[in-house]
Amino acid sequence: MTATSRGRTAEDARNAILDAAEQRLIDSGPASIRLQEVAADVGVGHPTVLHHFGSREALVDAVVQRALDSVHGQVLSAIAESSTDDGGFATLFDKVASWLSDSGRGRLFYWLALEGIAVPDDSIPLQQIVAAAHDQRLQRARERGCEGAHPLLEDTRFTVVLTVLAITAQGILGPRLLERVGVGADERAQKRFRAWLGEMILRHLDR
Amino acid sequence: MTATSRGRTAEDARNAILDAAEQRLIDSGPASIRLQEVAADVGVGHPTVLHHFGSREALVDAVVQRALDSVHGQVLSAIAESSTDDGGFATLFDKVASWLSDSGRGRLFYWLALEGIAVPDDSIPLQQIVAAAHDQRLQRARERGCEGAHPLLEDTRFTVVLTVLAITAQGILGPRLLERVGVGADERAQKRFRAWLGEMILRHLDR
DNA sequence: GAGGCTATCGACATCTTTGTCAATACCGTG
């Protein structure tokens, strides 16, 4: 694209606006995406924002879409990396958990769910994760011979759901709960909890 | 208190307004508590709401306070009941989980955390729960003799945190996750998940 | 250099929401 007045490309302007709006989305929710404030963050007038996105609603849609795409891509690449790595589930868990927590994008799903904003079905490749986890469980069960019961598919599904719930919720209520329970609210406490959680999930899957 | 015009007591009016505001709080968050809409829900003019609460902010504070008190009381009474009952942890877990989910008050904590609204420290008696759970673990460990390691306090603390995270988050993301993972979004799926979760926590504590 | 395209913005219109105020209606009390 060609640069025009103020030395900014349309694409650059769009991205800068989306960045500012996404920060507000993560910090304070979709309702807090206000044209004037987003424009002020970027350093433009609010009609400029409307010029690029048409309406506030279209801006919110674009921000949500881009953020969800980012999560989708990040999770997929983490899965791809961990499948070549040796760490397997443990590193995958830690990678996804810390990224969702640090980037604040875990909050996104709660904002959207609470505000009743629909999320495309494949924003997190859950089916894929369930299938991979269950295959691994079945394989380990065969290796161990016929002792013990076969892992049930529903058990794997529930485990994945619990994992996602815990990972995402931990980024929101985690610090407060950990502090109130007597562990402390610092970064190390969060990490210890994540490590503990990962071990627990893994132990359950390998049971 | 004496009844005045329109046949309504001041206390009744306050409670009716708080009820309407709380419903909006749970459904759509603190930001959606709008004087005109709350007033319309109750069937009064919006200056009436201001008359009873002074300002919108004071109304929001009152609603949050009342809702948190309700959770606190409900959890305490559930603990009291379950300590006399025989069911122990399992019934307590199910009682608190389903009440938080059904009443929608689990959403409250996420709204408050996301919007950055401070929550009084004892809104859920976590310390008490941790202490009770850990005492029970130690006792069971003694009964089983010296086999296995003593349960660590931090493990109990993490378990309580995970339990609270899962219970509350399940009321928000639960239905969508369960559906997307292939279990279904109906009420039975939710109950099965809760039961599975309770068993898993219990198995971990009794390990 | 002329002209078209477009990113930008100041000013304005409109709507929503919170908050104020004076007036009204009703109750209990003297």
Added chain:
DNA sequence: CACGGTATTGACAAAGATGTCGATAGCCTC
């Protein structure tokens, strides 16, 4: 019945948000 207290409300003010419009200024093409 008269009166004080209070719950209630319509009308208005003020602030903030979204969206519109005409004007401006820079880049690219011819």
